Amino acid sequence: MIGQELHHGESFWSFLISVDKDLAECARQRGCSCGGRLHRADYPRAPRSGLDDLPEDYRCRFSFCCDRDGCRKRLTPPSVRFLGRKVYLGAVVILISAMRQGPSPRRLREQSSLFGVDRATITRWQAFWRDHVPKTPFWRLASARLVPLIEIVTLPLSLVEAFGRTNDPYQDWVKLLRFLSPLTVSDSEMIKISR
Numbered sequence: 001m002i003g004q005e006l007h008h009g010e011s012f013w014s015f016l017i018s019v020d021k022d023l024a025e026c027a028r029q030r031g032c033s034c035g036g037r038l039h040r041a042d043y044p045r046a047p048r049s050g051l052d053d054l055p056e057d058y059r060c061r062f063s064f065c066c067d068r069d070g071c072r073k074r075l076t077p078p079s080v081r082f083l084g085r086k087v088y089l090g091a092v093v094i095l096i097s098a099m100r101q102g103p104s105p106r107r108l109r110e111q112s113s114l115f116g117v118d119r120a121t122i123t124r125w126q127a128f129w130r131d132h133v134p135k136t137p138f139w140r141l142a143s144a145r146l147v148p149l150i151e152i153v154t155l156p157l158s159l160v161e162a163f164g165r166t167n168d169p170y171q172d173w174v175k176l177l178r179f180l181s182p183l184t185v186s187d188s189e190m191i192k193i194s195r
């Protein structure tokens with residue numbers, strides 16, 4: 001079961017940064033659809049985490065801007081750290097939401113107080129998984145590949161169970177977070193990435 005590694009100091013969170021850097025580098029090398037070059041134009045972020053030792057790099061979401069006059073398009077690559085515009089880290093949103101559906105209310109209470117997540121926030125996250133995710137273009141494509149593995153009624157617990165099967169929780173997390181990473185970009189970019 002994945003979960004404990006989120007508290008094991010900086011290493012897990014630094015590991016996710018290295019994955020995001022790879023995703024950003026792939027996007028930079030592809031360049032803009034107009035043929036222009038992409039320049040770094042990161043967004044500042046201030047994630048809530050309840051963790052004291054979150055690496056400095058968590059203060060930005062990697063992003064690019066096309067350098068061609070007349071285009072200047074913004075391109076934000078997918079991320080395994082940030083889930084859309086949520087102020088909490090993606091892994092925390094997934095873990096706490098999955099525990100809400102799991103068998104141990106005690107463990108949910110422990111984890112949500114460690115990460116500083118209140119009850120109202122968890123309720124909003126449940127609505128996100130139940131009402132928003134299944135309607136996204138990403139999910140329509142992804143669920144066609146996963147069904148019958150994944151039940152929408154138990155998102156994201158069903159995903160955590162489907163992806164958390166090896167003895168290497170870091171790799172399980174990266175597979176799960178990369179799978180969900182199309183949710184971290186805008187709708188028009190999402191469709192391209194999902195394909």
Ligand SMILES: [Zn+2]
Binds near residue numbers: 035066068071072073
């Ligand atoms: Zn361009």
